[in-house]
Amino acid sequence: MTKENYKISKIQIGFYYLLMFLILIWFLVIQFTGINNHNAKIQSSDITYRGTFTWIHSDGSKEQIAVPGHYNVPAKETMVITTTLPENYTQSSLAIRSSLQDIRFYIDGVLRTEYSTKDHRLTGKNSASCYVFCPTSAADAGKELRIELTTNTSNYSGVVNEIYSGDKSDIWEYIFESYGLETIIAFFILFAGIITILFSIALGIVYDRKFDMEYLGWCMTMGATWMLGESKLRQLIVPNPSALGTLCFVMIMLVPIPVLFYADLIQQGRYKKPYFYLGCAAFGNFLICLVLHLTGTADFIETLPGAHVILAVTFFLVFLTFCLDMRKKEYRKNKLVLIGLIIAMLAIAIESISTYFVVLISGLFIGGSMLILLFINIIRTIKNVHTIEMHRQKEELLKRKRQMEKISLQMMQTLSTTIEAKDEYT
Structure with missing residues (x-):
């Protein structure tokens, strides 16, 4: 039978981590100082x-x-x-x-x-x-x-x-070398977003509550879809690049909704009404743009400014409400989230402005900011889980204490009854 408190030796664990660290250092040294296998790298x-x-x-x-x-x-x-x-x-x-x-x-x-x-x-x-x-x-x-x-x-x-x-293969190789990094980052963020959603749902089932990280996962998934839709390599990713290109516009129009859900859950409903109305505006804009697109009146690219305005208002409102919270001592624990949101807002602003020019940034700024925000939110979620667990343990101790008190009271009552019965017999 395995001991309940069995632990692996710290020496074994330390040796394993040291070995992995040395392998990582070796790989990085080889990459930056070793021989380049692509001797015939294609230039523009x-x-x-x-x-x-x-x-x-x-x-x-x-x-x-x-x-x-x-x-x-x-x-x-x-x-x-x-x-x-x-x-x-x-x-x-x-x-x-x-x-x-x-x-x-x-x-x-x-x-x-x-x-x-x-x-x-x-x-x-x-x-x-x-x-x-x-x-x-x-x-x-x-x-x-x-x-x-x-x-x-x-x-x-x-x-x-x-x-x-x-040669066609040489042209594609050059395109991949030029724009492949953005696509790889997009796939990584998409994977991280899906894992974040599933992990948050699992935590919610275990602790019987909603975790705000779930909506951050949706933001990441939608942002990654946008990046893939803007990727220069999208015709190699999916058989129908037109659908993926259209989907990236849909993501821009709908992404304010999970952003508002995320902020509302963090702020525990303090600004629920303005968030609700802005979410309705985002969904209404999506429906109008969808009708215009389906009827051939205006493509999504032509109605994109409206989505950008709503997105800008969303970030401004979230930023404003977080700043209002920072003035109150009890809400200052969210300052790390505010920093992450500011970084994300600046990145999205840069990306949105770039869409009006021929040369696009293709999501590098959004990708980096999303990873920063995810890291911050992981720290916050771990703290929340720790708080929940401590609260649960306190409740368990209090429950056990009450049970012990109840048992003690019952024993005292039983003992008292026994003594009274004995006195009457005597």
């Missing part, structure tokens, strides 16, 4: 197409432009750019990233590749952003390359992204 200059591009205006006039760039083109109007492939051209692929654009590649006047989701998307006005590849060969050397870009929203009309030329 190796795959970037350096040809001269001409913009053919709708009136037939021509203008030489720089690529990448952003030009004044009305929504729904097709932007046409052309270049002549070099005489020594031998590459097997050309590629460009679509920013909610339909794209067509023509070589020597013949349509080579076309990307559009018009005929098979269920909702929305625009094709999802993704990398579009056009197969080429040495036989195309010296021929005219014509690229047509069309979008139904002004946000990305006139955007011409970098054009790559090379």
Whole structure:
């Protein structure tokens, strides 16, 4: 039979942790000082197409432009750019990233590749952003390359992204090296968010109460979904990148709800009414934007400013209420959470502002802030569980004390009755 208080030797545990620490140090030293196995690392200059591009205006006039760039083109109007492939051209692929654009590649006047989701998307006005590849060969050397870009929203009309030329696998390798970190972080946060939700639910079942960390887990899961939806690699992650791209907008519109639940539970309902009304506003905005999207009136990208306003108001209200609590001594225990929320708010503000520009940050700031907030909340939850456990133990001791007192009283009553009976007999 195993002893109840059996413990493994501290020497054994210490040796194990020392061994793991030395292995970690070895791995880090090898990574930063060892031989780089990727000797032929692909550089941007190796795959970037350096040809001269001409913009053919709708009136037939021509203008030489720089690529990448952003030009004044009305929504729904097709932007046409052309270049002549070099005489020594031998590459097997050309590629460009679509920013909610339909794209067509023509070589020597013949349509080579076309990307559009018009005929098979269920909702929305625009094709999802993704990398579009056009197969080429040495036989195309010296021929005219014509690229047509069309979008139904002004946000990305006139955007011409970098054009790559090379082997398709090399282009993808460069894209992964450039943007893979954000995707890896997104998957890690998604996994951490799901584990946080499940762990909080399990704690809730054990202690018969709701833990605020559950709603932080939902915030992390929704934030990670947004990051994956914005990932440059999303067409490799899921078979339908359009759905994932749409989902990231849905997450932005609905994320105020778990944020408000999280704050409300931490503050124990002190600001329940304003949180409730703001949550209703977020849900109402989602329903309106959904109807506009389904009817083709306006895409989510066009109604995104409204979601950003509600998100900003949400963070401002939460920040304000926490500051009000800090003025009261009994609520100052939440100061670590306030610091984490400030970091998260700044990160989300940076990410939200970046969505109005061509170059996106793709969630790095949000990812880092979410991990910081999770760490802070884990500490807070451990303290709460410790407090609950101490309270439970005190209640158990008090219950046992009352039981002992009750038993003692019963014994005294029994003894008294026995003595009285004996006296009467005598």
